[in-house]
Amino acid sequence: MKIIEFILNLFTKKETIIEKEFIMENQITKNFTLAELTYSDTAKSKGLDNTPSEIEYKNMKNLCENLLQPLREKIGKPIKVNSCYRGKQLNEAVGGSKTSQHCKGEAADIEIIGMSNYDLAIYIKDNFDFDQLILEYADNLKNDKNSGWVHVSYVSSSVNRKQCLTINKKGTQLGLIK
Numbered sequence: 001m002k003i004i005e006f007i008l009n010l011f012t013k014k015e016t017i018i019e020k021e022f023i024m025e026n027q028i029t030k031n032f033t034l035a036e037l038t039y040s041d042t043a044k045s046k047g048l049d050n051t052p053s054e055i056e057y058k059n060m061k062n063l064c065e066n067l068l069q070p071l072r073e074k075i076g077k078p079i080k081v082n083s084c085y086r087g088k089q090l091n092e093a094v095g096g097s098k099t100s101q102h103c104k105g106e107a108a109d110i111e112i113i114g115m116s117n118y119d120l121a122i123y124i125k126d127n128f129d130f131d132q133l134i135l136e137y138a139d140n141l142k143n144d145k146n147s148g149w150v151h152v153s154y155v156s157s158s159v160n161r162k163q164c165l166t167i168n169k170k171g172t173q174l175g176l177i178k
């Protein structure tokens, strides 16, 4: 009798709901964790809660599954995530744009130790699908070989635009400029 009940339960609505229950796993993909992608010195020092909502978490998962993890595997080097998810309070505290894709969990600021950020941005452009790719403040090469960072975003709710920009002291320019 127990076995029959168990089998019947597998097909009931109750079981379906349990299966679909949202679980925020720390290990998002093989090399990326929720702890790393939500970490912020500012949030820590100001005592801000930087926990994403279910939708934001799912966006981060999409970013990891479709971009960060495949990039990690193709390039064969660890990716340093400087900033990924920023809750509203943290985004305000760091002076981020109100429409920042970081707030939706769709963007990450990354670097690879020993690789110039210009080369990293070009590598992503040539090999992956993305929404926005921004080479940020990577123009201080004289003083800092690893100057700047690469901002990259991925969306699953609409078409990825594949937009490339360069932002530095000169302002915002279209394309990836050394």
Ligand SMILES: [Zn+2]
Residues within 6 Å of the ligand: 102, 107, 108, 109, 151, 152
């Ligand atoms: Zn960014």
